[in-house]
Amino acid sequence: MxxxxxxxxxxxxxxxxxxxxxxxxxxxxxxxxxxxxxxxxxxxxxxxxxxxxxxxxxxxxxxxxxxxxxxxxxxxxxxxxxxxxxxxxxxxxxxxxxxxxxxxxxxxxxxxxxxxxxxxxxxxxxxxxxxxxxxxxxxxxxxxELQRQAISREHRYRAISATALDAFVTSDSTGRIVGWNPSAERIFGYTETEAIGQPLTLLIPQRFQDQHLDGMQRMRSGIESHMIGKTVELVGLRKNAAEFSLELSMATWIEGDKQYFTGIIRDITHRKSADSLIHHKGLKLKESNAELERFAYVASHDLREPLRMVNSFLTLLERHNPQLDAESKEFLGFAKEGAVRMDHMVLALLEFSRVGRSGTAFAPVDTSTAVAQAVANLGLLIKDTKSDVTVVAPLPVVVGHQDEMMRLFQNLIGNALKYHHPDRSPIIHISCQKHDHDWLFLVQDNGIGLEREYFDRIFVIFQRLHGRREYEGTGIGLAICKKIVNTHGGNIWVESEPGRGSTFFFTIPMSGASPANEASG
Structure with missing residues (x-):
């Protein structure tokens, strides 16, 4: 002490x-x-x-x-x-x-x-x-130290303000402009000397000025303080009297007994024009896709009748001409086989065109149930091929179409059963995991696999990697899978190695997706 x-x-x-x-x-x-x-x-x-x-x-x-x-x-x-x-x-x-x-x-x-x-x-x-x-x-x-920090902040603000691409416009509580950066001059056309001391209404079209004055009064009284820090779209007025679209966010502060407001203003004229163009092109594309799908539906539906007629008359021709030699009968058989194959392709095209055209809104879908239904539908084939299908439970609930989700799993499991390896029993493993904002589903098999060069081709309609005598089918199953996944807002791809099997991946958004093709129905 x-x-x-x-x-x-x-x-x-x-x-x-x-x-x-x-x-x-x-x-x-x-x-x-x-x-x-x-x-x-x-x-x-x-x-x-x-x-x-x-x-x-x-x-x-x-x-x-x-x-x-x-x-x-x-x-x-x-x-x-x-x-x-x-x-x-x-x-x-x-x-x-x-x-x-x-x-x-x-x-x-x-x-x-x-x-x-x-x-x-x-x-x-x-x-x-x-x-x-x-x-x-x-x-x-x-x-x-506080003074130094304040001076430093002021210097930083001035440096940012001077180089910012957005306009920084500051006003006092009376609505008079007290701060004006170079971008404000570029966007509105007024020099700093012309702008300082002028009312903010200088930058606002006449029809919106009363609304602006009422809004300023409410902010001064604290009624609309929730607007501070938020971004709104408004209409601005340039020196040459041209109106333009702008994006405004506001900040306010008190200095002494005075209140100030700073608006950060971005000219969004080009963005609005681009958005409008994209929207217009999107509508055109949707109309074009709708026309194509309607054409595919009508064409595939109307084509079946003449095909059935062709097949029937070929059968009658064979039946009423028993004297035909072997070669002629073989030719008739080729013609009938071609008509049947064409009918199957038309049916496949009809099925493809129906994806996303159910007319029902998306709803919660338990994918465990969808997988169970798909496995039940393929029960005989699974038994005949002595396949082992396992599911890592629980699978999530997603937003989509129940029938299409079931068809998606059925096509992927059916694909694994069809292309199983001849030297071993098929093993198919279905699982799911979180991936960013999506559910990532995996359908793995121990089948014949495929080369990397075909990873994209297999999802194209009517594309086949094998002869019809070796593996039957139309080559549309995986194309339907891709369309279903895309309709639900996801993506699908494959990873594979010849002789060692394949893994099909697809994503479905956790938050759900709007039906991409509903409007075209």
Whole structure:
């Protein structure tokens, strides 16, 4: 515990006084000592003639890190805190001549070498015929640091504002423009000189000005403070009277007793034009796709009748001409086989055109149920091929069409059964996992696999990698899978290695998707 501080040199109020006066003086000295020791500012007491330090309070000892003894008897310029010797001597000389000095921001250095910013006020007064200098030293380091930070922020803001592609327009609470950056000049056409001091209505078409003034009044009163920080689309007015689409986000702040607003404004004229063009082209594309699908549906439906007729008459021709030789009968067989194959392709095309045209809205679909239905439909084939179909439960509930999800799994499982390896029983493994914002489904098999060059081709309608005598079918199953997945807002792909099987991946959004082709129905 450090020894108690000696009483301050001043005021010496007790000498040469009566008992009453002395008692009063002692009480005054006690009050002074308490104030001196409890003060939250540093206090130095100096001999005005010599400049030597007679006393220092605890706060200054703590602030600068020097002990009480290290201060006493020293002159200001002999204390390391006052590192500028010439300045300290000049300060003392000024005090002696003028009796008062004040420094708003005087840098001192603590014993540990830390810079301390202080406000320094000193005055000279007499006490019992002795001139005393009292220095009051306030630590303003925090305040100075806040000022530096504010200046730095202001510099950063000005640098950002000067180089930003967006307009920065600042107004006071009366709606007068007080800030205007180069991009504001580029977007609106007014120079800074022309814009500063003008009302914000300068930038707003006449028909929207009353609405703007009402909105400003509500924001000033705090009613529409929820608009601060949000982005809205509005219409702006250029200097040449041309209107344009803009995007506005606002910020507000209080400085003193005044409120200010800054609008960050982006010219979205080109974006709106591009959006309109994309929307128009999207509608055209949707109409074109709808026409193509209607054509495919009608064509496939209407083509079946003449095909059935061709097949029937070929059968009658064979039946009523038993005398035909073997070659002629073979030719008739080729024709009938071609008609049947054509009918199957028309049926496949009809099925393909129906994907996404159910006319029903998307709804929650339990994919575990969809897989179970697909496995049940393929039950005989699974039994005949001695296949092992496993499912990692539980599978998720997605948003889509129940029948189409069942058909998707049935086609993928059926594909694995069809192209199984001749030397081993088929093993099919179905699982699902989260992938970003999607569900990622996997259908794995140990079948014959395929080369990388065919990874995209197998999803194209009527594309086959094998002869019909080797593997029957129309080559449309995986094309239907791709269309179903795309309709549900996902993607499908395959990874495979010849002789080692394939894994089909497809994604379905977790949040659900709007039916891509519903409108075309």
């Amino acid at each position: 450090s020894p108690p501080l000696p009483p301050p040199v001043v005021p010496r109020l007790c000498e040469g006084r009566s008992n009453v006066e002395a008692e009063s003086a002692r009480a005054s000295e006690v009050r002074y000592r308490r104030l001196f020791e409890a003060a939250q500012d540093g206090i130095l007491l100096l001999n005005a003639e010599t400049g030597q330090i007679d006393d220092v309070n605890p706060y200054l000892v703590s602030m600068l890190g020097y002990s009480h003894e290290e201060f006493l008897g020293k002159r200001l310029w002999e204390i390391g805190a006052f590192f500028d010797i010439e300045q300290s001597k000049a300060l003392f000389a000024e005090l002696q001549s003028q009796g008062f000095v004040r420094y708003e921001n005087l840098p001192l250095v603590s014993k540990a070498g830390t810079k301390v910013e202080v406000e320094f006020v000193s005055n000279v007064y007499e006490c019992d015929g002795v001139k005393v200098i009292q220095c009051n030293i306030r630590n303003i380091s925090d305040r100075v």
